[in-house]
Amino acid sequence: MKELLTVEGALSPLSSKTHITYQLYIPEGIDILEIDFAYDPKTMDDKETSKPLIEEAIRKYVDPALQEIYLPQWEKFHPLQNLLTLSVDDPDGFRGSAHRHPNHQRHVLSPQTASPGFFAGKVSEGVWKVTISVHCVVTPECRYRLRIGEGGTGHEMASV
Secondary structure, three states: OOEEEEEEEEEHHHHHEEEEEEEEEEEOOOOOOEEEEEOOOOEEEHHHHHHHHHHHHHHHOHHHHHHHHHHHHHHHOOEEOEEEEEEEEOOOOOOOOOOOOHHHHHHHHOOOOOOOOOOOOOOOOOEEEEEEEEEEEOOOEEEEEEEEEEEEOOOOOOOO
């Protein structure tokens, strides 16, 4: 893959419910666009740290009449998970999204095919936008890496 954009970043729980948009210029002559996206860690495995967060969520989101049922069962909601997702806009508008839970994903866009959630079509010259939606960060730090590049043969299609 010939890289067109590579970025990395670090997020904290304060980053939850935000969006990070990267813009890049795609030159003419590119037929296949590959997007590799990863973030780590996926889960908060520490039960002692998770317990007060889960109890707080139960008190906030569960009907008060049911809270006493759910609070003793807080471990059913463990481990907590970070969730970051992707959306893509080409120069003409929305090209699709990958609102999936895996923390390692690879997507392909080409005239003939596209990964699930995206539209197949010409890889147009112009400014493209890739938005990372930071739904939730529960770990003290969550690092991400986004790589966008010119793809190979176009026969491989992924959505992991």
